[in-house]
Amino acid sequence: MEIRVEHLTKRFYDRGRRQTTTAVSDLTLTAPDGALMGLLGPSGCGKSTTLNMICGLEKPDEGRIFFGGEDVTDLPPEVRGVGMVFQNYALYPHLTVLQNILFPLENLKGAARPSREEMVRRARETAALVEIEALLDRRPRELSGGQQQRVAIARALVKRPRVLLLDEPLSNLDARLRLQTREEICRIQRETGITTLFVTHDQEEAMSISHRIAVMREGLLMQEGAPQQVYDDPACLFVARFLGTPPINVFSGEVRRGALLLDGRAVLEVPEAADGPVWAGIRPEGFLPRPDGPLRCALSRVEVLGRDVSMVCTHPACENGSLRAIVPSRREAEASGGAFALRPDKVFLFDREREIRIPFRAARA
């Protein structure tokens, strides 16, 4: 079931004041049928509010929400056919796992209400899907965070909703469990084929499991697309900065006669870019260590972390304080002495004022 929101706007009244805060502003977004979509942004960007509006817990001030072709904007949550997994899972602590999963089914009325045996059969079937059959008689507090998460997903799925919504599904888990649960969410989504929308502030999480991501900032949609596409082709400095670990290195530079100047030195040919001051974002993997390279930095240290070798350098034009380059080997790193050539496809130019992308024709390095 495709999820489509059009011109969605939500304003909150500030406490005791007449002012309003716009949490979500004119958001238009489509999650294709059967996709796993990540809603990504720093805290306070309106992503959870968006999720709540799609769920039906919050009423939008403007805009429409469509599931497939159906306008669900004015429908209460239970009629929309949504399954929601809350950040803290919201499992009822006094009920067993089975009772928790049965809870949504027991709410059904009339013809939609299955027989008791059918309810239990469906609850067990869903529990099997998330692999918690052995835990059905336990109570939530006796489970680990990852197991609670699975119970919450089972409870959300048992009513066979049209869409599944997850609010920060991994934020309450420790690092190792996160990786595992990430796979788990992927698998469950693949097996059920349910259109899934999840909210996260962790770009790595969003990049790794989503088919599509939407990056939000202060209530506005900044960019939407396949994760790799957004990473490789950021529309603005914010998106470029938000995606990628280690983060992108930002330099204050200038374009003059088709060349990018950093600290007064030409470092890269940027044909067709207009002259003027720019922000230059360079991905850590965009630095090629060359002793005769045009970008001359002062090498602070070389770090070897497992398979990654990174060079930490300083450069007067660098906004991050120190820049970080990921290079193929330690030998090359030390041989270069902090001088780099740049890969044009890993260099992005942004307007200094508006921070939006300035395209240039990338020549091969």
Added chain:
Amino acid sequence: MERNNRKAWLYLLPALILLGAFLVYPLIDVLIYSFEEGFNFASQTYFGVGLYNYRYVLRDPYFLQALKNTFLLVLITVPVSTALALLISLGLSSIRPLRQLYQTIYFLPYVTNTLAVGLVFMVLFQKTEYTDGLVNLMLSWFGSGPVDFIDGPYWAKLFVLCFYTVWVVLPFKILVLTSALASVNQDYYKAARVDGTSRLRTFTRITLPMISPMIVYLVITGFIGAFKAYSDAVALFGTDLNAAGMNTIVGYVYDMLYGASGGYPSYASAAAILLFLIVLTITCINLMASRRQLQG
């Protein structure tokens, strides 16, 4: 380790001495008194040791009346006040405007003097030569005759006592329950809404179990408090409670010590021990029942 232990005892000493002198010693003394037969307060002598005091108290019609009054009071006021407090707390937590104001109003009886409130109740309920009282006035609108609530039939007096007790204990229960309701994570309600849970089911399956520890606490303290009722009855019916037939167990103990027919510390002690046993039993039953309910 040894030194630390000694230090800990040293810090605890002041509290232990006070507790020992004013709580443990009197308790043991009461127990001893209750077994000393024919104790004479002036000469501090007694005839023998035995169960005579208990036998006397249990056969004393005044005590039996007090026992009946107390039990009825407990059985009526604890459930009624808890249920009413729950209802009011639910109402309070579902309104936004004026919540603070209502909370303050509901809390007023808690900080008002018992005897002053008793006087007000007397004005409301008492029938005198000049007026039938406010409540009787209201009753007359519905065509029922005047009832003397303070000096009339037993059920009327019991009604006033219960009404009064409920009204007095309500604020504290409302306070506890509103904070218990407020402490329930809102996400549970959101999850329930997403699943289309009806309001009644949300209340019985989510709210009630979530706040059940607080309800258990209120029921247990309510039982204990109601068993120890005394000043409420005095405020309404005056000090001669035996004559009014509205005595409570604590009132009986007091009368046995200091009342017009008093001067019998042995009987008073026996009655006090009986009250202690009753409260202990009921509290134990309460705790066991609630524990089983919480597990099941």
